[in-house]
Amino acid sequence: MLLSRTARRRAKVWALSTASATALAAVGVTNVQAQDSASPTIDSVVVTGSRITRDGYEAPTPVSVLGADELDTLNTVNVADAVNVLPAFSGSASPRSANGNLSTGATGVSQLNLRSMGTNRTLVLLDGKRYINAALTSGNSAPDINSFPNALIERVDVVTGGASAAYGSDALSGVVNFVIDHDFTGFKGEVQTGMTKYEDDKSISAQLSYGTPFADGRGHFLISGEHTQSDGIDGTNDRPWARLPAAVIQNPAYAEGNGQPRYVVRRDVGLAAGTPGGIITSGPLRGTYFGPNGEINRGFDFGTPVGNNLQQGGDWEYSRIEDGIDIAGSVKRTIGYLRTSYDLTDNVNAYIEGQFSDTSTTNTANPNRRLGNNRVYIDNAFLPESLRQEAIAGGVNPTTGFFSMGTTNADMGRFVGDYGRSLYRIAAGVDGSFNAWGTDWTWSSYVQHSETDLEPRTSHNGITPNYLKAIDSVMVNGSPTCRVNADASTTNDDPACVAYNPFGIGVNSQAALDYVTGVSIRNETLKQDVAAFNVSGEPFDSWAGPISVAVGAEHRIEKVSGWASERDEATQFFAGNYKASHGKFHVTEGYVETLVPLARDLKFAQEFDLNAAVRATDYSTSGYVTTWKGGLTWRPIEDVRFRFTRSRDIRAPNLGELFTAGQTGSGNVLFNPDTGVSNPNGYSLTRGNPNLKPEEADTTGFGVVMAPRFLPGFQMAIDYYNIDVSGSVQAPSGQKVIDLCDRGNTTLCNSIIYDTVNPNMIFMVITQPQNLIGQQASGIDVEASYRFPMSGLVGALSGDMVIRAMATRVLKLDTEDLDGNVYDGAGVVGNWGGSIPPFQGLTSPELRGFLSIGYKGDTASVTTIVRYTGPGVYANGFIECASDCPVSTTFAPTIEDNDIAGMTTVDLSGSYKFESFELFGTIENLTDKQPPTIGGSLSSAHWSGQGNADYDRIGRQYRMGVRVKF
Numbered sequence: 001m002l003l004s005r006t007a008r009r010r011a012k013v014w015a016l017s018t019a020s021a022t023a024l025a026a027v028g029v030t031n032v033q034a035q036d037s038a039s040p041t042i043d044s045v046v047v048t049g050s051r052i053t054r055d056g057y058e059a060p061t062p063v064s065v066l067g068a069d070e071l072d073t074l075n076t077v078n079v080a081d082a083v084n085v086l087p088a089f090s091g092s093a094s095p096r097s098a099n100g101n102l103s104t105g106a107t108g109v110s111q112l113n114l115r116s117m118g119t120n121r122t123l124v125l126l127d128g129k130r131y132i133n134a135a136l137t138s139g140n141s142a143p144d145i146n147s148f149p150n151a152l153i154e155r156v157d158v159v160t161g162g163a164s165a166a167y168g169s170d171a172l173s174g175v176v177n178f179v180i181d182h183d184f185t186g187f188k189g190e191v192q193t194g195m196t197k198y199e200d201d202k203s204i205s206a207q208l209s210y211g212t213p214f215a216d217g218r219g220h221f222l223i224s225g226e227h228t229q230s231d232g233i234d235g236t237n238d239r240p241w242a243r244l245p246a247a248v249i250q251n252p253a254y255a256e257g258n259g260q261p262r263y264v265v266r267r268d269v270g271l272a273a274g275t276p277g278g279i280i281t282s283g284p285l286r287g288t289y290f291g292p293n294g295e296i297n298r299g300f301d302f303g304t305p306v307g308n309n310l311q312q313g314g315d316w317e318y319s320r321i322e323d324g325i326d327i328a329g330s331v332k333r334t335i336g337y338l339r340t341s342y343d344l345t346d347n348v349n350a351y352i353e354g355q356f357s358d359t360s361t362t363n364t365a366n367p368n369r370r371l372g373n374n375r376v377y378i379d380n381a382f383l384p385e386s387l388r389q390e391a392i393a394g395g396v397n398p399t400t401g402f403f404s405m406g407t408t409n410a411d412m413g414r415f416v417g418d419y420g421r422s423l424y425r426i427a428a429g430v431d432g433s434f435n436a437w438g439t440d441w442t443w444s445s446y447v448q449h450s451e452t453d454l455e456p457r458t459s460h461n462g463i464t465p466n467y468l469k470a471i472d473s474v475m476v477n478g479s480p481t482c483r484v485n486a487d488a489s490t491t492n493d494d495p496a497c498v499a500y501n502p503f504g505i506g507v508n509s510q511a512a513l514d515y516v517t518g519v520s521i522r523n524e525t526l527k528q529d530v531a532a533f534n535v536s537g538e539p540f541d542s543w544a545g546p547i548s549v550a551v552g553a554e555h556r557i558e559k560v561s562g563w564a565s566e567r568d569e570a571t572q573f574f575a576g577n578y579k580a581s582h583g584k585f586h587v588t589e590g591y592v593e594t595l596v597p598l599a600r601d602l603k604f605a606q607e608f609d610l611n612a613a614v615r616a617t618d619y620s621t622s623g624y625v626t627t628w629k630g631g632l633t634w635r636p637i638e639d640v641r642f643r644f645t646r647s648r649d650i651r652a653p654n655l656g657e658l659f660t661a662g663q664t665g666s667g668n669v670l671f672n673p674d675t676g677v678s679n680p681n682g683y684s685l686t687r688g689n690p691n692l693k694p695e696e697a698d699t700t701g702f703g704v705v706m707a708p709r710f711l712p713g714f715q716m717a718i719d720y721y722n723i724d725v726s727g728s729v730q731a732p733s734g735q736k737v738i739d740l741c742d743r744g745n746t747t748l749c750n751s752i753i754y755d756t757v758n759p760n761m762i763f764m765v766i767t768q769p770q771n772l773i774g775q776q777a778s779g780i781d782v783e784a785s786y787r788f789p790m791s792g793l794v795g796a797l798s799g800d801m802v803i804r805a806m807a808t809r810v811l812k813l814d815t816e817d818l819d820g821n822v823y824d825g826a827g828v829v830g831n832w833g834g835s836i837p838p839f840q841g842l843t844s845p846e847l848r849g850f851l852s853i854g855y856k857g858d859t860a861s862v863t864t865i866v867r868y869t870g871p872g873v874y875a876n877g878f879i880e881c882a883s884d885c886p887v888s889t890t891f892a893p894t895i896e897d898n899d900i901a902g903m904t905t906v907d908l909s910g911s912y913k914f915e916s917f918e919l920f921g922t923i924e925n926l927t928d929k930q931p932p933t934i935g936g937s938l939s940s941a942h943w944s945g946q947g948n949a950d951y952d953r954i955g956r957q958y959r960m961g962v963r964v965k966f
Contacts, residue, residue, distance in 0.1 A: 050611060051166050051550040051593045052536055060611055060631030060643040061161040062703060062719045064088070064783060064806070068154050073854060073863045075909055075922040075959055077192065077205055077228055079153055080110035080145035083176065085867060087808035087848035088160050088781060090116045091949055093140060095230070095361060096328040107419050107456075108329055108361025109134045109144040114160065115173040115723065115777055116813060116825075116844030121651050121695075123163070123171035126178050130168075132450035132528040133654065134421060136560060136581060141654035145178075147357030147423045149337035151190065151207035151224045154181040160781060161721060162649035162699035165613035165629040166593060168554065169652040172697050173723060173777075182339065182351075184211040184222060192961030196954055197928055198238050201328055203230040203959075219342040225335065232330035234364060235323050239955055241930040245269060245322045248874060248935040249306035251896070254888075261881055262888035263895040265874075265935040270316030272302050273309040273372035276410035277505040279319075281372045283403040284394025285387060294504030296384065308669055308678075309371045309406075321367055322936075324414055327953055329363030348432040357423040365415040368462040368517075368574050371681055372406040374471060374502060375757070381473040381480035382501040411501075411508045412517050413460040415575055420455040439546070441537030448530045454562075458520040462574035463567060467516045468757075470500035520576030524562035526655065531555050544597035544608075551592050559584035560655045571664065571683065571764070583659025583688070587652070591615035607635040617650070621658060622693045625650055639709055643719075644702040653692040657729055657769045660688040668734050668765075673742045675760035683764040684734040693771050697725040703781075716784040722812075723778070727771035732818060734765035740818070772818055775842055779810040790855070799857030807849040815841030821891065829872035829900055829934070829950060845869050845902075845950050862910040869950050871902040874935070901932035903951050921960040928956040 050059035066082060074082045084092050093111040111119040111134070119142040124131050126148060134144030159175040167175055187210050195202040205228035213220050235242075247269040254260045273281055279289035279300055287300040303314025311319075334357070341351035376383070378391055378401040392398045429446030472483045482497035498515040501507045534552035541547065564578040571577045592614055599608035611631040618624050629647035636642075662685045670682035703719030732740075741749040755763040785804045790797035813825040825843035847870030854863030877891055880898040888894040906927060911920035931951040 050595070051534065051552065051591070051613070052548045052595045052611070058633065058641065058643075058705075060633045060645045060701075061159055061163060061629075062643070062701070062717065062781065064158040064160060066156040066158075069856070070804075070852075071153065071156070072911070072920070072963075073852075073861070073909055074865070075192070075920055075961070077194070077203055077230070077959070078110055078146055079148060079150045079156065079178065080112065083112060083145070083156055083158070085850055085865070086158060087806050087850050088158070088174075089114055090808075090844045090848060093119055093142075094949065095146075095232075095331050096949070096953065107363055107417055108146075108331055108359060108421070109140065110146045111140060111142040111144060112176055114158070114176070115721070115779075116810070116842055117173040117723065117725075117775075117777060118842075120654060121170065121172040123167055123169075123175045124178075125167070125175060127180050127182075128177060129427060129446065129448060129532075130528070130530055130556070132423065132425070132452050133526060134423075134452060135454065136524055136526065136656040136660055141656050144357075144359070144421065144423075146331075146333055146359055147335065147421075148178055149180065149224050149226070149335055149355065151188070151209045151226050152180045152184060152222070152337065153178050155179050160719070161645060161701050162629070162647040162697060162723065164627040164649035165591060165615045165647060168589060168615065169587070169617070169650055169694065172649045172651045172695065172699075172725070180337075180339075182222065182341065183220065184209065185213065185220075186211065186966055188963065188965040190961060190963045192959060194922075194957060194959030196233070196958070197956040198233075200233045200237055201231055201954065201957070203228065205229070215342065219340065222337075222339040224337045226333075227335075228331070228333045230328070230331045232363065233327040233954065235325045235327065237327065239327075239930075241933070242327065242953075243323070245320060246933050246935040247310065248895075249310060249312060252304040252306060252312065256887065259884045261885050261894040261896040263878075263893060265895075265897055265933070266312050267933070268303075268313050268316050269306065269310055270303075270314075271309060271319040271321060271369075271371065271406070271408070272305060272311035274321075274369050274406035274408045275300070275319050276367075276408050277507075278374075278405050278407035278409075278502045280376075281404045281406050283391060283396055285391050285403060288387065290504040292505045294382075294384070294501070294507050296387070319408075321369065321408055324367065325365055326363045329361045329417070332360045334358045344430075345432075347434060348430060350428075350430045352428040353426070355423070355425040357421075359419075359421045361417075361419045361421075363417045365417060366575070367408040367410070367414045368412045368460070369408045369681065370406060370467075372404055373679075373681070373758075373761075374405040374407060375402050376405050376502060377402045377472065377483075379474050380471075380502075381475045381499055382503050382507075384503070405502060407502055409462065409502075410505045411513060412462055415461060416459045418457040418459065420453075420457075422453040423450065424453075425450040436537065437539050439538045441535060443533070443535040445533040446531070448528075450528045450530075452526040454522075454524045454526070456522055456576075456578065458573070458576040460517055461520045461576055463516055463518050464572050464574060466494075466497070466572075467500065467574075469494060469497050470512060470516050471502050473499035518567060518573070520565065520568050520573045520578060522562060522564040522568060522576075522578030522580065524560055524581060527557075527559050529557045542597055544600040547597070548595040549592070550594075551590070553588075553590040555586070555588045557584070557586045558655055560659060564661075571685070575664075577662075577664035577683070577685075579660070579662030579664070579685075581655075581659050581661040581688070583655060583690070585619060585621045585655075585658065587617060587619045589615055589617040605634060605636055606638060607633065607641075609633045617652075619652055619694070621690055622652065625652075625694055625696075639707055641705040642703070643705065645700070647699045649697045649699055650694040651697075651729075652694040653689075653729060653769075656688065657692055658688045658690050660686070662687050670734055670738065670762040670765060672738070672760060672762050677758070677760040677762075679755065679761045679763065682734065682762055685764055685766045686731045687766060687768050689768040689770065692729055692769060693727055695725055695727050695729055695771070697723050699723045711786075713787040714785070717782070719781045721777075721779060721781070723776065725775040728773045728775045728815075729769050730772045731767045731769040732772065734767060736818060737765050737767055738762065774814075774816045776812055776814045777810070777842065778812040779808055782807045782809075799855055799861075802852070802854045802856055802863075804852045805850065807847065810844050810846050813842045813844055817841075824876040826876070827870075827872045828875055829869075845872050847902075848950070859913045860911070863908075865907040865909070867905050867907070867952075869903045872900045873898045874900065900934055903929060903931055905929050905952050916966045917962055917964040919960075919962055921958075924957040924959075925952050925955055930955070 076082045092113040114122040124143040131143040133141045157177045163171040190207045193204045207226040209224035211222040251264045277290035301314035303311040339353035427448040431444040480499035485493045498512045532554040536550035538546035562580045564580040568578040596610040599605040614628045631645040634642045668682045670679045700722045705717045751766040753764040755761040810826045827846035828843040849868040851866040878895045878898045885894040905925045909922040
């Protein structure tokens with residue numbers, strides 16, 4: 001049913017776009033005799049940090065550009081990987097990050113995180129148009145760059161500053177605009193393949209594009225398609241740095257006042273309450289664990305307990321679970337793009353474009369773990385008789401007695417996430433120019449409809465009520481039978497129940513596995529409709545030159561609808577537990593922007609300009625809000641330009657934050673302070689809040705741009721930024737809700753759900769996002785480029801030497817929590833949790849850098865790229881000490897080693913052009929540099945020493961391919 005609906009929608013989009021394109025072509029043929037065949041095509045919308053386009057004008061907001069040559073040099077499979085080399089981006093989402101996450105539905109996407117402020121605070125545009133989000137969840141409600149027509153992107157403009165007044169909501173940390181080459185003429189194609197040194201993540205991609213004018217040049221037709229497939233990297237790979245886990249644990253030797261650090265980082269850490277075939281964790285049989293075919297093993301070495309069901313040493317390696325989590329999920333991606341434009345008159349151009357993208361991502365995550373909370377009765381049908389008698393002899397009641405077990409349920413397999421995502425977009429617009437008041441004006445308008453169909457599925461997923469019934473079995477007439485079916489006098493039986501054997505590996509029938517496992521599934525459709533109009537011109541003159549004005553309006557409607565399985569809705573699965581969401585909002589906004597020259601060709605100022613903008617926005621959910629921007633540019637001499645901006649920017653709540661019916665997270669450690677009982681595998685359920693208000697940010701930036709005449713081809717920019725956010729939207733953690741309830745907030749107590757089997761244990765906590773906290777980010781960006789002819793060094797050489805260097809230094813990255821505590825996330829890396837205690841805050845490496853040195857000739861080119869991520873810490877609140885430590889407190893805890901090393905990688909790429917084709921190749925991480933060891937979170941039951949998205953976790957990678965163009 002779903003596939004047919006998807007196919008129909010795809011057909012509808014392509015039919016509509018193709019029919020419209022044909023109609024435009026027909027108009028062109030009909031009117032060609034009446035029009036001037038030499039009429040120019042109106043240029044595309046370009047993001048320059050301003051809505052005003054004027055020759056020689058440079059906006060006060062910094063803009064970095066990745067051109068076609070640089071994109072080709074990087075030879076990435078996806079353009080998002082090229083953008084992420086820029087140091088201003090940190091913590092971006094990619095198919096190589098968050099592979100253990102099952103509930104967000106955002107696995108496999110590529111989303112950009114500018115300034116480490118979050119992917120949902122970076123406005124992403126395609127040709128200046130808004131692009132629909134790829135997921136519903138609040139943190140990942142951002143466009144997926146995987147769905148862009150990579151083959152036709154000619155450059156990427158990155159506005160590294162608040163731009164809400166000019167471009168609207170979500171431009172809180174900046175704007176990234178992907179510009180398509182609308183005028184491409186001819187045929188071009190590319191085939192690329194690659195793999196890693198470890199012979200995994202094998203990939204192949206192919207692109208084909210064709211563009212041609214028609215109607216004597218008045219029209220232009222463009223079509224492009226591409227397919228990419230990457231195998232991914234599973235958790236059993238051969239990388240030496242991925243073979244051993246690392247975790248931050250409580251120091252077993254610590255006692256208050258003994259001078260020992262409270263926390264240490266260790267690699268020999270595993271589960272103490274679960275093994276693949278099950279382990280008995282209480283009673284006289286404690287330490288008995290089961291292997292293949294139910295083999296009985298004695299004396300499991302529990303090592304040293306370090307909290308949260310973890311142990312250090314002992315038989316830690318047998319009980320580890322992180323080694324099965326994929327480093328990178330497999331991705332299949334197919335994209336199609338079609339565009340037709342036609343000059344209706346000498347000054348009016350119409351176009352229509354259609355696009356679709358279909359992406360499928362799979363990844364293997366955690367096992368179906370039950371850590372010490374399985375209750376097994378002494379009369380269990382599968383318990384070996386020798387162990388039953390031993391338990392009874394040890395004091396277990398022979399009729400009502402039980403013991404506890406923990407297991408990672410090897411027979412049930414690991415969770416396998418399968419994420420289908422389809423995007424359909426159609427846009428039509430008319431652009432033009434006219435003369436009024438003796439000056440030239442330009443205008444543009446468009447309407448756009450986009451849909452994203454999401455279908456996250458989690459297979460091999462344990463069904464909790466079935467599992468609990470199936471492991472509670474007894475013998476009936478010599479056959480293992482679920483206890484609920486054993487007593488004919490009861491009415492709570494389940495005829496479908498098949499007894500499950502918890503003692504061993506490979507001991508269960510397919511019928512038992514089918515009963516205790518299922519597929520968690522959700523389907524959602526996100527829809528976005530946009531209509532916009534913009535006009536700009538120069539209606540007035542001042543003493544220093546013409547005054548430019550741009551005005552525009554936009555109306556946008558966004559909505560979500562969906563469904564989820566009955567078991568998901570009832571939270572019956574071990575993980576996933578999706579919820580169907582429904583909601584809708586609309587926004588109407590208008591803006592005015594102006595550029596006023598204040599001085600020209602004076603002794604103190606060759607140029608001095610004022611740029612200002614204001615936008616009025618009305619949301620159907622949160623009401624009216626005003627954003628504004630003021631900026632100055634001053635060029636005292638030709639070689640130097642200073643720039644300053646101050647703006648009020650917003651990020652409005654997205655569909656997920658407003659309307660999600662529930663995003664369920666599993667594996668949460670929930671501690672009940674009333675009973676002292678901790679649930680290591682609790683659930684959190686985050687629901688939407690339609691009463692949210694927009695986040696507001698005051699952004700300040702100033703910098704200098706230098707282009708000395710004595711060094712032609714050299715440019716350098718240094719910019720400072722400060723972003724101060726109030727009313728940041730956050731959902732408090734489940735443990736924070738529990739703690740606030742314990743302090744007397746009775747309203748929040750209603751959000752706590754207790755376990756039905758063990759009422760002293762908390763099963764789930766329900767949270768809602770709120771405008772809770774404040775956040776602040778500040779730092780310095782440096783960018784320099786130098787291009788000079790090689791003939792200046794050696795007269796006989798041709799071609800150019802091209803050097804580009806960029807760096808971002810984070811000065812402050814603060815998050816204020818519900819209690820007014822401020823946490824500094826600058827330099828905090830590794831996805832460890834940010835601070836002690838862990839919080840949901842901003843984190844980023846303090847220093848990131850990028851250096852590219854290349855030679856570009858007529859036929860050959862070679863480039864070396866150096867990428868640098870600076871050293872970091874687990875948390876800035878830690879006190880590092882190995883002995884004679886002060887007393888460890890909540891906000892000043894002690895740790896043996898708080899340092900995380902930095903990482904420098906070197907890439908090498910080159911190409912050689914023949915008459916009509918080009919061979920190219922790239923080696924990333926040439927020296928196979930390994931990432932630093934980073935211990936996992938205290939609050940998680942799994943961990944990884946493989947680093948995070950800011951470090952290369954893959955190792956050396958090879959890619960090669962061929963491009964053709966004619």
